[in-house]
Amino acid sequence: MTAGPFKLEKMDQTAKTITLVRDDNWWGQKAKLDKVIFRALDSDATVNAFANGELDALEIVPSAADLQRAKAVPGVDIRKAAAPNWRHITVNGSAPNLTDKSVRQAVLLGINREAITQSDLKDLDWPVQVLNNHLYMNTHKGYVDNSGELGKYNPEKAKQLLDAAGWKLEGEYRKKDGKELELRFIVPAAYPLAKQEGELTQAMLKDVGVKVKIEPVPDDKFFDDYITPGNFDLVPFSWLGTPFPNGALPQIYKRPTSKDNFGSNFPRIGSPELDTLIEQAAGEMDPVKYIELGNQADKLIWDEVHTIPLYQRPSIFAAKKTLANYGAFGFATKDWSAVGFTK
Numbered sequence: 001m002t003a004g005p006f007k008l009e010k011m012d013q014t015a016k017t018i019t020l021v022r023d024d025n026w027w028g029q030k031a032k033l034d035k036v037i038f039r040a041l042d043s044d045a046t047v048n049a050f051a052n053g054e055l056d057a058l059e060i061v062p063s064a065a066d067l068q069r070a071k072a073v074p075g076v077d078i079r080k081a082a083a084p085n086w087r088h089i090t091v092n093g094s095a096p097n098l099t100d101k102s103v104r105q106a107v108l109l110g111i112n113r114e115a116i117t118q119s120d121l122k123d124l125d126w127p128v129q130v131l132n133n134h135l136y137m138n139t140h141k142g143y144v145d146n147s148g149e150l151g152k153y154n155p156e157k158a159k160q161l162l163d164a165a166g167w168k169l170e171g172e173y174r175k176k177d178g179k180e181l182e183l184r185f186i187v188p189a190a191y192p193l194a195k196q197e198g199e200l201t202q203a204m205l206k207d208v209g210v211k212v213k214i215e216p217v218p219d220d221k222f223f224d225d226y227i228t229p230g231n232f233d234l235v236p237f238s239w240l241g242t243p244f245p246n247g248a249l250p251q252i253y254k255r256p257t258s259k260d261n262f263g264s265n266f267p268r269i270g271s272p273e274l275d276t277l278i279e280q281a282a283g284e285m286d287p288v289k290y291i292e293l294g295n296q297a298d299k300l301i302w303d304e305v306h307t308i309p310l311y312q313r314p315s316i317f318a319a320k321k322t323l324a325n326y327g328a329f330g331f332a333t334k335d336w337s338a339v340g341f342t343k
Helices: 046-051 064-071 101-109 113-121 155-164 192-206 219-227 245-253 272-283 287-304
Strands: 006-012 017-022 035-039 057-059 076-091 168-170 173-176 182-188 211-217 234-240 307-320
Touching (some): 006 035, 046 057, 046 064, 064 307, 101 155, 101 287, 113 307, 182 192, 182 219, 192 234, 211 219, 245 272, 245 287
Parallel strands (some): 182 211, 182 234
Antiparallel strands (some): 017 035, 057 307, 076 234, 076 307, 168 173
């Protein structure tokens, strides 16, 4: 049973491939391709595989080096679009050193998001613009800057909040009840961009007396062993969204009903007021009220410092010029039946 123009033919655990073939019983448009093969590769190996002709297309995560490497491949077409995807740092509000909201706010104020955004998007031929909304992207008609004072880099205010929370500077770093204010910044080992984000965060938070320990972990254990069980303090990754952002509110931002039932609310925090707005925003049918309620909820998400938005992540694909109707889809849904090769 399938729900599209292709059906599963085989999975090869050794080669790490999944092969789909045309499903002649599909009721819709007949697929132009006979088969599609997906390969699982480490993030640092994909561009080389494309350059060697092993792949027909690949998505380039924000990496100037990968983009330049892909551009050098003969017969390549670089395809770009603004997408509903965004880069952020998730803040574990259930971690011992971050349960105090004022400490989370101090961490946010102590991070120069514009500097990280500039570093990540440098040489990608893409506008450098900080994202100040958890739901609506910069290119979305519902976008409003809801960050307020928390969205402005303010290390002096961060120091004041930490002082008031009882974390006093002793030497380079702050302590409270003899315990040092240290945060674990988890990064996938094979993704240099995340390490770079960690190093920038480490230097910025050191200026306000917060110690950041960067901890590289195996890519294949990044979510299962660290993010999902809450085994982190700070962690950078990207949310891949849809054209209907309010639908993600209950999954990501609603308070957990138990320690084992938290959906994708990895920080495991929220509030009754936010829960009420989430239910209203996710179920609203009027398009104007839908956006209004979403932005009201976003203001509360900022206040909780659940997640630190960085930027709307560009969708960049490298593809063979002969590959048609595949690449950077932006807010559109890919139509696999239309994907094919030109002569």
